[in-house]
Amino acid sequence: MLTNFNSVAAFAVAAFGSLIAASLDGCYSHEEHNSKRAVDSHNGFRESHSISFWVKLKGIISSTTIRLKNVLDLIKKERLLAALSIVVLALWFGLGLQETLLVVFTRTVLHAPNSVYGYLNTIGSIGALIGAALAAPFSSNTRSAIKSLPMSLIASGIAFCAFALSGQSLIFAFCSFFVFSLFYTIVNVIEELLEQVLSPNEYRASVMSTIGAVGTVGYLIGGSLTGWLSDLVGPTNTAILAAVSLIGAGIFAGLTMLRYRVEKV
Numbered sequence: 001m002l003t004n005f006n007s008v009a010a011f012a013v014a015a016f017g018s019l020i021a022a023s024l025d026g027c028y029s030h031e032e033h034n035s036k037r038a039v040d041s042h043n044g045f046r047e048s049h050s051i052s053f054w055v056k057l058k059g060i061i062s063s064t065t066i067r068l069k070n071v072l073d074l075i076k077k078e079r080l081l082a083a084l085s086i087v088v089l090a091l092w093f094g095l096g097l098q099e100t101l102l103v104v105f106t107r108t109v110l111h112a113p114n115s116v117y118g119y120l121n122t123i124g125s126i127g128a129l130i131g132a133a134l135a136a137p138f139s140s141n142t143r144s145a146i147k148s149l150p151m152s153l154i155a156s157g158i159a160f161c162a163f164a165l166s167g168q169s170l171i172f173a174f175c176s177f178f179v180f181s182l183f184y185t186i187v188n189v190i191e192e193l194l195e196q197v198l199s200p201n202e203y204r205a206s207v208m209s210t211i212g213a214v215g216t217v218g219y220l221i222g223g224s225l226t227g228w229l230s231d232l233v234g235p236t237n238t239a240i241l242a243a244v245s246l247i248g249a250g251i252f253a254g255l256t257m258l259r260y261r262v263e264k265v
Contacts, residue, residue, distance in 0.1 A: 011100050011223045080146075080198050081207065083256040085214050087249045088191060091153070092215035094245035095184075096222025097229070097238060098160065104226075105235045111168055123174050124181035131185030138186055139193045146257050149190045153250030156183035157243045164239030184246075 075081045106117040138148035159180035166173035192208070199207040222242070229238040 011226075015220070015223075075207065075210065078198065080194070080257055081211070083253065084191060084194055084198070085211050087149070087153070087253045087257075088211050088215040089218040090245050090249035090252070091187065091191070091218070093218035093222040094157070094160075094242040094249070096219040096224075097226050097242035097245070098222075100223045100226040101230065101235060101238055101242070104230055105164075105239060108235050109167070109239075110170060110173055112170060116170065120174065120177055123178050127178040127181030128185040131182035132189060134182070135186045135189035139190045142194070142197050145190045145193055145197075149187065149194070149257065150250045150254035152183050152186045152190065153253060154247050155250075156180050156187055157246030157248075157250060159183060160246060161240055161243035164236055164243060 075085060102120065103114075103117050106112050106114070106120065110116060137144075138152065139145040159176050162176035163173055163180060166176060195208045195211055196204060222245075226238065229241065233241075
């Protein structure tokens with residue numbers, strides 16, 4: 001699809017698909033929640049469904065708003081979670097630039113046919129699989145995860161910067177993109193682990209959803225700016241900006257998160 005449409009249209013289709021998936025997941029979760037609270041008697045069942053739709057909706061909005069406020073207060077209070085939110089924002093901003101730029105970069109910088117775009121994604125997927133396997137020792141406990149996150153972020157940024165500067169060397173482009181995908185996957189595993197272990201049990205899912213939403217905002221901004229930036233400064237400089245975002249996130253993580261001591265878990 002990306003090889004036949006411009007990057008903005010392809011990004012819009014992907015975003016719309018994600019919205020549908022999120023809506024379906026939310027409907028399923030809500031139905032599952034309701035099924036656990038279903039009354040045993042038939043009369044009770046009829047009574048629960050006699051409540052108007054708007055009253056139910058108002059209750060859902062009210063409880064969701066209160067829970068979201070509690071989660072945001074928790075993230076602001078816990079400095080590691082606050083720092084992780086900023087890291088995720090920069091991380092996904094860079095990814096939004098990278099993913100939507102790749103097809104344009106393949107054509108205009110590598111001067112390669114559309115099939116090379118598919119091969120790049122393939123080699124990236126292989127790197128991601130290896131990265132996921134290698135992530136275990138880096139995230140074996142909270143302290144090692146916090147130490148490994150900045151290094152992996154900076155390594156992924158340097159690898160993508162090398163990809164941006166690959167010129168017409170396909171071999172160099174493939175190798176650097178492979179390394180980028182490997183380290184990016186390690187980062188993804190580590191940050192999702194930290195979201196879980198740094199959150200209280202009763203708010204774990206909500207914290208992960210909130211930080212995920214922060215990442216989505218970064219992805220939307222990066223993806224929507226890709227076309228404009230490519231026209232303004234060129235695809236190579238746009239790719240370098242994505243790399244700078246990753247490296248900057250790594251430096252920020254190193255300067256903030258490593259200052260706090262956490263128990264080995």
